[in-house]
Amino acid sequence: MIDSLSIKPTILVIEDEMTQRNLLKKKIEKLGYHVLTAENGGDGIATWSKDMMAIRIVITDLLMPHTDGFQVIKEIRAQEKLRTYIMALTTRDDKEALIKALSTGADDFVAKPIVSEELTLRLRGARRLLRLQDHHCLVSGLAELAAERGGESSAHLQRTKQYCAVLAADLMKEREDQEITEQLVEDIATMSVLHDIGKNGIPDALLMKRGRYTPKEYEIVKEHTVIGGKILMDLYQQTGSHYLLLGHEIALSHHEKWDGSGYPHGLKGLAIPLAARIMCFVDVFDNLLSRKPYKDAMPISFVEKYVHEEMGVSFDPDIVACYGRNKPRFLEIQRALPEREERW
Ligand SMILES: [Fe+2]
Ligand SMILES: [Fe+2]
Numbered sequence: 001m002i003d004s005l006s007i008k009p010t011i012l013v014i015e016d017e018m019t020q021r022n023l024l025k026k027k028i029e030k031l032g033y034h035v036l037t038a039e040n041g042g043d044g045i046a047t048w049s050k051d052m053m054a055i056r057i058v059i060t061d062l063l064m065p066h067t068d069g070f071q072v073i074k075e076i077r078a079q080e081k082l083r084t085y086i087m088a089l090t091t092r093d094d095k096e097a098l099i100k101a102l103s104t105g106a107d108d109f110v111a112k113p114i115v116s117e118e119l120t121l122r123l124r125g126a127r128r129l130l131r132l133q134d135h136h137c138l139v140s141g142l143a144e145l146a147a148e149r150g151g152e153s154s155a156h157l158q159r160t161k162q163y164c165a166v167l168a169a170d171l172m173k174e175r176e177d178q179e180i181t182e183q184l185v186e187d188i189a190t191m192s193v194l195h196d197i198g199k200n201g202i203p204d205a206l207l208m209k210r211g212r213y214t215p216k217e218y219e220i221v222k223e224h225t226v227i228g229g230k231i232l233m234d235l236y237q238q239t240g241s242h243y244l245l246l247g248h249e250i251a252l253s254h255h256e257k258w259d260g261s262g263y264p265h266g267l268k269g270l271a272i273p274l275a276a277r278i279m280c281f282v283d284v285f286d287n288l289l290s291r292k293p294y295k296d297a298m299p300i301s302f303v304e305k306y307v308h309e310e311m312g313v314s315f316d317p318d319i320v321a322c323y324g325r326n327k328p329r330f331l332e333i334q335r336a337l338p339e340r341e342e343r344w
Contacts, residue, residue, distance in 0.1 A: 008034040009127065010051070014044030014060040014072060015089060020112070024059065024089075027116055031123060033057075041067025045075050052080060057126050059110060061089045062097050070104050077105040083133050085126040132241055136190075139235070139247075142200060143193045150199040150207050150224075155337050156286055157193045162333045163282035164275075165189035170322045171274075180274075184246075188275045191247035195254045195279050198228025210294060225252050225264045249273035254280050257314045269316075277316040281307075281323065284314065289334060300331070 011033045015021040018039070025035045036055065038044035041064050048055050058076060062069035069088060076084050088101035088109045098109055107129070108122055147157055168188045172180040199207060202224050206217055213221060229252025236244035253267060253276030260268035262280075272280075288306060291297040298306075311320040323330065 008032060009056065010034045010036060010054045011057045011059060011123075012036045012038065012044060012048055012055045014038045014041060014058065014064075014069070016040055016061060016064045020061075024114060027114060027119060028059075028123070031120060033123075040064055041069065041072045044072055048076060048084070049079060052084065053082060055084065056082070056130050057085045057087070057123070059087045059089060062101055070100060073101065073104045073106050082137075083130070085130055087122065087126065132239060135235065135239065135241075139197070139232075140193055143197050146197045146199040146228075147193075149204065150196055150202075151292065152196065153339055155339050156290065159333055159337045160195070160279070160282045160286050161189050161192050162337070163285065163330060164192040164278050166326050166329050166333070167278050167282065167319060167322050168275075170326055171278075171318070174322070187243040187246050188250075188278060191243055191250055191275070192279055192282070194228065194232065194247045195250050195283060196224060196228065197231060197251055198224035198226065201227035212294075222255070222263050225255055228252065246275050250275050250279045252276070254283060256280065258316050259313050262314070272316075277319055281315050281319045284310075285323070285330070286334075290339070 011028055013021060013024050013028070013035060015024060015037070016039055021037050021039065025037055028035050036047055038047050041060070044058070044060060045067065048058060058072070060069040060072045073086055073088070076086060085108075086106045088098065088106040090098045090101065090109050090111055092111045101109065108125065110119055110122055143157065144154055147154065165185060165188070168180060168185040172182070172185055202221055206213070206221055209217070229248050232244050232248035232251050235241075236248055250273075252264070253272055256262035256265065256267045256272045256276060257280070258269060258272070258277070260266050262272075285303060285307065288298045288303045289300065307315065307320055307323065311317050
């Protein structure tokens with residue numbers, strides 16, 4: 001059985017020079033890590049592949065005979081299942097190698113000769129980032145659970161994620177005001193899977209109910225927006241990570257409508273955050289096209305008609321226009337990600 005208290009974070013050091021390798025090992029061990037070493041790139045990759053779930057940080061020299069550090073970085077990026085934090089060992093004035101390492105996929109660097117204080121700070125940064133990513137995995141797992149309980153599939157999460165990416169990327173191209181960046185496009189898509197995370201706080205009996213909700217029940221179900229918004233706001237306040245704030249906006253406001261008739265706050269028009277306006281559209285679009293316990297899948301002709309009728313009512317007109325420009329891509333995504341099995 002794994003005992004969490006006995007686990008020390010593992011770092012792999014790949015360095016061909018023995019003195020440098022041993023020195024680095026000693027310094028890192030003093031900081032409380034378990035250190036594995038490899039004396040060349042090939043051995044380094046082999047050691048990492050054997051235990052990639054435990055080795056979350058790799059420090060690799062760049063210039064080594066045969067398999068060099070750049071190949072190590074490429075190989076790890078190609079094989080990793082969980083993000084491995086890679087630090088390149090560079091000589092202080094070799095800017096060219098440093099830039100090449102970072103553009104190949106290294107996350108950070110440690111300059112030789114190694115200064116202990118610098119190493120401590122850089123490793124602290126590495127662990128902070130890995131912790132955020134672990135948070136991310138945990139939160140995505142909760143999102144799947146919430147979706148499953150709420151009668152939505154993981155395919156729905158994947159489709160809506162891709163629709164979000166298409167819409168946000170198109171809006172970025174359309175507008176030249178720099179408000180939407182590539183990072184924002186990626187973050188909106190990543191965070192979209194959390195839209196119904198608040199359903200974890202709604203009783204099973206309601207989520208699984210097949211008939212219509214009574215007005216009182218509906219009020220309870222609507223609370224999933226506030227619950228989800230709070231979960232993500234709490235995480236944001238603990239970590240300061242901006243993408244969680246985006247997740248908060250999506251979870252809280254994905255049922256707001258353009259004309260102000262949505263919930264939980266009856267926000268109107270541009271007062272609804274952009275990510276939530278996008279989410280609202282793709283969620284409804286995908287739900288109409290999917291079979292549910294209480295309804296059949298609607299044909300695309302019906303969905304198109306509905307979307308146009310709701311333009312300026314439920315949906316932001318800009319987003320409906322954006323959908324219009326990308327319709328073939330939407331249909332491709334829908335075909336590529338069908339429901340895995342007959343769910344109902
Ligand atoms: Fe929802
Ligand atoms: Fe949904």
